[in-house]
Amino acid sequence: MKYAFPLAAVLALILIALIGVQIPGMQYLFGVVVPYLAVALFLGGFCYRVYHWGKSPVPFKIPTTCGQQYSLPWIKQDKLEAPNNTSQVVARMVLEVLLFRSLWRNTKATVYDGPKLTYESSKWLWLFGIVFHYSFLVIIIRHLRLFLEPVPACVAWLETIDSLLQIGAPLMYITDVTIVLALLFLFLRRLSNPQVRYLSLANDYFPLFLLLAIVSTGILMRFFLRTNVDIEAIKQLALGLVTFHPTIVADISSLFYVHLFLVCVLLAYFPFSKLMHMGGVFLSPTRNMANDSRMRRHINPWNPPIKPHSYASYEDEFREDMVEQGIPVEKELAPQPGETA
Amino acid sequence: MYNGGKIITGLVIFVLLVTIPVWYNRGTTARSAPELVMPTNAKSCVLPAEEMRAKHMQLLNVWRDEVVRTGDTTSIVVEGKAYPKSLQLNCMECHTSKVNFCDKCHDYSSVTPYCWDCHIAPVE
Secondary structure, three states: OOOHHHHHHHHHHHHHHHHHOOOOOHHHHHHHHHHHHHHHHHHHHHHHHHHHHHHOOOOOOOOOOOOOOOOOOOOOOOOOOOOOOHHHHHHHHHHHHHHOHHHHOOEEEEEEOOOEEEEEEOOHHHHHHHHHHHHHHHHHHHHHHHOOOOOOHHHHHHHHHHOOOOOOOOOOOHHHHHHHHHHHHHHHHHHHOHHHHHHOOHHHHHHHHHHHHHHHHHHHHHHHOOOOOOHHHHHHHHHHHHOOOOOOOOOOOHHHHHHHHHHHHHHHHHHHOHHHHHHHHHHOHHHHOOOOOOOOOOOOOOOOOOOOOOHHHHHHHHHHHHHHHOOOOOOOOOOOOOOOO | OOOHHHHHHHHHHHHHHHOHHHHHOOOOOOOOOOOOOOOOOOOOOOOOHHHHHHHHHHHHHHHHHHHHHOOOOOOEEEOOEEEOOOHHHHHHHHOOOHHHHHHHHHHHOOOOOOHHHHOOOOOO
């Protein structure tokens, strides 16, 4: 039942916006104040988290390798899996960020009678993960048409490609379908796989529900509950926000405010949540370090400044006491004046 | 800070990307909705203005399906007046200008309906 609380939280957020915006004058709060606060929290929180990570020392060289490391000339190195210089690390990172290569290696463990344990490749998580992320990216870029005036050609092209199937009116977007399917898969995976279900916490379910609610309200607004979803008024509001002259010109459907409020919650929640993997993937030491610990010395920044203390200087420091205690010394005490006859 | 140069560069790029709308629209404040040229030869449409604003594309889509795909070319009757289900024989009788009516909002919100893949746009 770990999904019950996040589900209730998302429903409560929907109700807050739905009821709140009915109160006269509250459109300004939900349409202007909350978006500004959310974006400020998002940018500020994001930069703070990344700065905080950047300040953390990395005591050891800990790249995760899964291939032949750089070795003797006749042994072929796996340059992507065990990179030993910056350009190989960059190639590895680019492929990780753009293609999710580490998820590609996902396996599924099953116990059969016997007992016999088997591992088999399981690419579903990779597939739906990548479908979700790219659908979301396309949807965000598509939304730029509401924030940019004039609309750049690349945004219009992307929209044309996304609605290429020309189904219905307004045209159905391919990414609208794929993001819903992907989110549903990612949610059902957490429910149906016993191991993952055991591991899943409220903060795993909450972003899924929140994103599903955002996507659903968006789809409802575009295709089904179009009354008062005045795209001109919405664009004026969006342009007003980004030019710092916000105005609310017309009565916009409360469904729009629910959508906007949920997006604001997502933005505000982002820096405090696991969604920070967006920035964190670039700062993971197991990915962004070169496997060159045998070539270059990695200095642990935690090391306190310890000065070398040789035996000779140790004896210099304690010679008198050592002689007094009868401990043999390499260099005798200098003769005291007056002792020699 | 370790690798500060790279991390700060990355953060700056990130912030610039997120704030694209701010610097793309910089220096512009007047953001009024497009002004439409309204028809002079009629007072009412097949649906109230508010509903037309929200649903005209769905209406046209249904008309297209009925007329072109099922061959149902009957007119629709609103308040005793018959309207043919046609973009050019009905809508554009009053809204004569594509440039001054359709395109105003469509360009503003970057909508490219595919009406004109088949229909020939009036020469303006």
